[in-house]
Amino acid sequence: MSFGPFLLLALMEGMVTSAVLALAAVGLSLVFGIMRVVNVAHGEFFMLGAVSAWFVSQWVPGPPAVAFVAALILCPLFVAAIAALADMVVLKRLNYQPEATIVATIGLLYILQQAALSFYGPDARPVPAPFNFRVQLPWFGYSGYKIAVVAASALVLLGVWRLLAKSRVGLIMRATQYDRETARAFGINVDRVYAGVFALGGGLAALAAVLIVPIQQAHYLMGTDPLLLSFIVVIIGGLGSLRGTVIAALLIGLSDGVISTFFAPTLAKIVATLLVALVLVFRPQGLFGRRAL
């Protein structure tokens, strides 16, 4: 393959990776930004989204597209409910202390993973894509669905941004992030905001998973990779910064696509990890994060 098409493939792969990364990381970033909770179980919410999408695809009759749309609505709601429950039952009881919540979410990670193993089983199962459309370029073919994932991801991110920046719910969230005590003094039910934010984070992870599962298959161990990559993206972008998350996802995704296509996927992972180390040394708050007070 000559250089041009080679680069095109690398960029397309990179865009898909970026889209996946941004979607997976935005929930993690949101939860940290507003609640100051490092949610180690975030990858398991992603996994739950994919696994529940498989169940939906089995139960909903008709063409795959119908089941897919159903999964797109039901799975994020289901996972959001679990996340809200986890917040109320576990995190709230710990008063959101940073150290305690890390340990608690590690526990949550194992509980969710083993629950999936018990109820879903150890196998990887395919979920059919809503459409099987292939783009045939002169040099190689490419999945039309993957391109759709990039577009869908952009839409979701736009939606999250609008929610935070333009809506009343977003205003309340930002007020809580800015100063929890004052927000409470102004009559904001902080407990409910926290439960809602944690649910939103989980729901976004699940939404990302439903979009991605037709190109990956659902498996009970699939949450580990998105978790690591989300942390990489969020650390580079700056914890709590939506803009930083998206830009870091693009940076990591495209460099991953180009490096792994032209050199080796392992090298791409090395570079991403090195970037994290450099950011932590020279700009600990991340590219777009604010310095902690």
Add this chain to the structure above:
Amino acid sequence: MTSRLIGKSQSRRSVLTGMAAGAGALALPSFFPGYTHAQSSEPIRLGFQLHRTGIGASYGRWYERTATAALKVLNEAGGINGRPVEIIFEDDGTDPARGAEVFGKLATQSNCDLVFGALFSHVVIGTAPRAAELKVPYLVCSEGHHVASGMLNRWTLQPGITDVKSQVQGMAPWVAGNLGKKVTMIFPDFAFGHDHRDYFTAAIAAQGGEVIAQIAIPPTETSFTRYFPQIPAETEVIYHVMVGPAVLTFVKELGEFYGSGARPQLFGFIDSLEAVDIASPGLEFLEGSHFWEGHPRVKQADASEHEVFYRAAVGVDDNGASVTDPADVATYAHMFSTWETLFVIKAGMEAAGYQGPADRQKLVEAIEAMTEFAESREHPQGAKTFNGKTHQAFGLQSITQVQGGKLIRVHQTSLEDGYYPDEVDYTSQSF
């Protein structure tokens, strides 16, 4: 200080006395052979190191079913030496560290007479040293060349399945003669994949062919398109072998990558599609491509009565899926190894007059003395020879082609195709 020294020497003496008594007790039956039949009819307990979870889970599911079916046949025919047999399954998570722990648990806590059944080569390599430490026979079903290469030890044997070196050597002439000579290999980046890389590269070179690119992929990878641009344009044959939960994604993405454009011939190890329905959406491009199968998943027109019996006993339909769920496709090309290994254990224990753990060494020696297995109910995959020096079985390999969505055999190797000079003589090693 003095008292402690005295205490120590006393306890050592008592231990030595105990050991001597123990050794005497162990030696007794051989002095009085008549006593051996005064044994209990307690069940023989076989440990099974099962990949129930982790990346080998789809294999584990079927290995458990196959071994259970074989056990039923075995017990209905009177067990081993007239004693009933039990299999204790223990999940190793397809993980080498856990594999060694599970081995110890089976051998010491569950009091198993031996352990068998492991497939994934990294688990086998991680567990085998433990087998030698505990002096417990370890009968693996792993395909890896690590048994016959001399890497492992006298307690580890592979009587139920041919190793990769023999498989690829047997098939290389057909690949070079029918598909092409410029080969690009795609394989998982661990011991099993490295066996493919090393021995197929050598075998195709011996046929005047050449491996022009070797693409290693981590077995936990979930996205594969980025690897495909490394396939050189002049490739005539893509040789692919993948394992792990993402195999279906791998093959689908390969199909998407070539799309409707020109593509090289495909020769795959069925591992790339074990437990996956060949009629899955997105796999249409495989029509006409070729696969290695240790044991063809689709019932062939010339299937032997033994093969028919085996298929029914395990509960597999003519397409290679579970009789109760057509979507549950078997790991048919590999799982016969657990069935056949169980019957080798039976033959070995009966030849050794096996009574209990004290006869473990005799069992290993009895299996080492075996030379061939005839095609039979006990060996439904076909006739095999066994090399006691290298602890390795050699069997027939099938090359099948996807014809109308079914895998139909187009070539079968002979036993001689897969022979290579011995690389080790385990029988010269001490126990």
